[in-house]
Amino acid sequence: MTDTAPAKEYAFLLLPGFSTLGFSCALDALSLANHHPSRREFYRWRLLSEHGHPVEAYNGVKIAVDSALAPLNRNETLIVCAGENAGQSSSKTILSWLRREARRGGDIGALSSGTYILALAGLIGGKRVTTHWEYKTALAEMLPDVIMEDAIFSVDGRIFTSAGGAASMDMMLDRLRADYGSDLATWVADQMIYTAPRAPSNTQRMSLQSRPEVRNPKLLLAMQVMENNIEDPLTPDEIASVVALSTRQLERLFAKYLSISPKRYYLRIRLEKGRNLLRQTDLSVTDVCVACGFKSLSHFSKSYRATYGIPPGLEATDGKVLWSDRA
Structure with a gap:
């Protein structure tokens, strides 16, 4: 030019x-x-x-x-x-x-x-x-x-x-x-003092492997398995089997590196997805419950309230709805 x-x-x-x-x-x-x-x-x-x-x-x-x-x-x-x-x-x-x-x-x-x-x-x-x-x-x-x-x-x-x-x-x-x-x-x-511009293929969030608190490859694999199975969650025994550990060994890994049980960690990431959907979509609480792998609406509501201090229905009503269809 x-x-x-x-x-x-x-x-x-x-x-x-x-x-x-x-x-x-x-x-x-x-x-x-x-x-x-x-x-x-x-x-x-x-x-x-x-x-x-x-x-x-x-x-x-x-x-x-x-x-x-x-x-x-x-x-x-x-x-x-x-x-x-x-x-x-x-x-x-x-x-x-x-x-x-x-x-x-x-x-x-x-x-x-x-x-x-x-x-x-x-x-x-x-x-x-x-x-x-x-x-x-x-x-x-x-x-x-x-x-x-x-x-x-x-x-x-x-x-x-x-x-x-x-x-x-x-x-x-x-x-x-x-x-x-x-x-x-x-x-x-x-x-801009930006010495290493990134390619579009770079991921948005720090990878699990890059996080200082997560070093064990078996733990990383277990966490990834959980992330990939939100809507149809696996049991602790199934996750342990995938990563070739006993259930007790898996529990020890999570306790050592994350100070949390596998069950609690899995519940946390499922609830995080639920919170994002409630705040950012017009999906009903029931639909969000299903999308996050909860078989019981009462279990979802009880877990949500215990974690975030409010029931999911109030989050959906008072939260800032991002994806409001105005087309």
Whole structure:
């Protein structure tokens, strides 16, 4: 690309509850590119909101925008920035605008739960996408036709999505590299003091093997078996058999490294899934109970209250529902 080529244009759509970290990482990558010693303007951008009013992020910070929803330029790339309460923030006006603007054929991206907004607008069916790990279970439950990847960012044709947070920086550095080459992307990464940009295949959470408190390979395997069998939980004897240990040996491993019994650990991760589904979907308590492998609603409710201090029904009513279908 010649030095006289026009700057690439971006539009950031901010939705209430968006993540300031993810948004800042994405925007600063573009801004720093324009401070390159070549003095070239590589990028231009504008900020949008539904009505043109400042948008409050999840941490209470309010960001002023340039305008309300407006037609995008032909080659303008759109990025939807969302976080908590994404479903409640996605009005019919926003979804209609997204569908209309998508027809122009430009690239469309999303940060964190912005992926769900694109799904509500019908823009990512059958696409490989990612979102923040905390929202992944809910999105997979509500939208089975979307191909969820456990990655920090995903690119599928003109759709690009990020887990949000610092992963937004990795995604934008990848786009800089595609737009202008490795030299500019490396220069921007150095300005960010980000010496090891990650590939999209990197997982979002620290692997079990990397956690200092978990070193035993048999324990790691047992934990992974539990993670993979939430809806149809195995018995302690079955888990011990899979990892070639006796039940008593398995109990000793969990006590030594995690100070918890296998049964309690298994219950904890099942309840964590239940809590995410209650907070982030419109699934009933009964449906969540089944999805987490509880055969009895009373057992689920009793365990939930003992762990979180409130019954699951109250969590579903008073908790912040993320995936509220507004399509």
